[in-house]
Amino acid sequence: MSDRSPGGKRVLLAGSTGYVGRYAVAELAARGYRVRALTRSAERLGEAGPFDAPAVRDRCDEVAVAEVTDRSSLAPAVEGVEAVVSSVGISRQRDGLTFDQVDHRANRNLVEASREAGVGKFVYVSLWDPAAVAGLEIVRAHEKVVQALGESGLAHTIVRPSGYFSDMGVLLDMARRGRSFVIGDGSNRMNPIHGADVARVCADAIDSTEPEIGAGGPDVFTQREAAELAFAVLGREPRITEVPIWLCRGLARGIGLLNRQFGDLADFLVTAGQVEAVAPAVGRRRLRAYFEELNAAS
Numbered sequence: 623m624s625d626r627s628p629g630g631k632r633v634l635l636a637g638s639t640g641y642v643g644r645y646a647v648a649e650l651a652a653r654g655y656r657v658r659a660l661t662r663s664a665e666r667l668g669e670a671g672p673f674d675a676p677a678v679r680d681r682c683d684e685v686a687v688a689e690v691t692d693r694s695s696l697a698p699a700v701e702g703v704e705a706v707v708s709s710v711g712i713s714r715q716r717d718g719l720t721f722d723q724v725d726h727r728a729n730r731n732l733v734e735a736s737r738e739a740g741v742g743k744f745v746y747v748s749l750w751d752p753a754a755v756a757g758l759e760i761v762r763a764h765e766k767v768v769q770a771l772g773e774s775g776l777a778h779t780i781v782r783p784s785g786y787f788s789d790m791g792v793l794l795d796m797a798r799r800g801r802s803f804v805i806g807d808g809s810n811r812m813n814p815i816h817g818a819d820v821a822r823v824c825a826d827a828i829d830s831t832e833p834e835i836g837a838g839g840p841d842v843f844t845q846r847e848a849a850e851l852a853f854a855v856l857g858r859e860p861r862i863t864e865v866p867i868w869l870c871r872g873l874a875r876g877i878g879l880l881n882r883q884f885g886d887l888a889d890f891l892v893t894a895g896q897v898e899a900v901a902p903a904v905g906r907r908r909l910r911a912y913f914e915e916l917n918a919a920s
């Protein structure tokens with residue numbers, strides 16, 4: 623590890639190469655924290671991430687290279703930090719690991735290592751309204767971490783975001799190809815949030831006494847309205863096809879027979895496409911502007 627920054631509280635950011643993690647590194651650095659990034663790859667911190675997420679190597683004061691799934695590698699990473707922020711989880715990784723191995727056990731390793739090191743605050747990124755999506759593997763995994771934090775005696779705040787803008791990019795991709803598909807009738811409502819806004823909430827959470835903070839974007843859309851917005855940004859007439867829930871469920875089940883983790887992920891996507899996900903509107907960035915930026919960059 624190299625240390626090159628004066629002053630400020632030292633914060634460990636776990637998940638620093640991810641969508642939310644990159645914005646969180648940038649936000650914490652801008653606020654004057656000394657940021658220690660926990661990653662499997664220092665090199666990737668220097669590259670921009672997908673969905674416009676920034677390169678952040680030069681915003682980090684220290685880099686701790688460790689494998690969060692390996693409990694024994696974490697002691698040096700948490701040593702001397704006043705707070706830990708974790709956005710570790712599986713979104714797009716194809717490592718063959720499961721939600722239980724990463725979202726649950728790896729984060730639990732971090733909780734235990736933080737408790738042993740006497741960390742003052744743990745901020746954990748989970749999901750909005752777990753009761754509405756209970757039973758899914760990803761939700762079970764996240765909520766086991768929430769439970770472990772409750773039992774750990776560590777001061778902590780759970781950040782509960784609705785869907786991310788990074789997941790909305792697929793709507794623009796479908797609109798570019800000329801047809802968008804919605805799950806069911808597309809009438810379920812959501813208020814997705816930009817990674818930079820989630821990062822702001824995570825940074826605020828470090829000094830918050832709130833046990834949980836919900837985090838949604840400024841605009842509420844039905845699934846269909848979000849799909850229409852993507853067409854509008856491209857200046858095209860919307861062509862939207864409803865895919866019946868039974869068909870989506872069947873596809874998810876078929877995927878699950880071939881690969882359990884992909885099946886769990888498909889199950890999550892199908893369920894997320896049915897339930898309401900409207901969290902407190904703390905985000906400032908708008909989905910239309912995000913689509914316009916992605917479109918301009920392509």
Ligand SMILES: NC(=O)c1ccc[n+]([C@@H]2O[C@H](COP(=O)([O-])OP(=O)(O)OC[C@H]3O[C@@H](n4cnc5c(N)ncnc54)[C@H](OP(=O)(O)O)[C@@H]3O)[C@@H](O)[C@H]2O)c1
Pocket residue numbers: 636637638639640641642643661662663689690691709710711712713714715717719724725728747748749750782783784785786788789
């Ligand atoms: N997508 C949504 O709409 C949504 C909504 C609410 C909450 N969430 C939750 O928010 C969290 C952050 O999401 P995100 O989109 O920022 O995720 P992401 O882009 O996939 O980033 C996740 C981070 O976890 C790390 N990670 C994953 N597997 C790992 C492993 N085996 N060992 C070490 N590190 C590992 C990744 O490191 P590598 O880069 O090295 O793989 C990455 O830095 C997740 O827990 C997700 O479930 C997501």
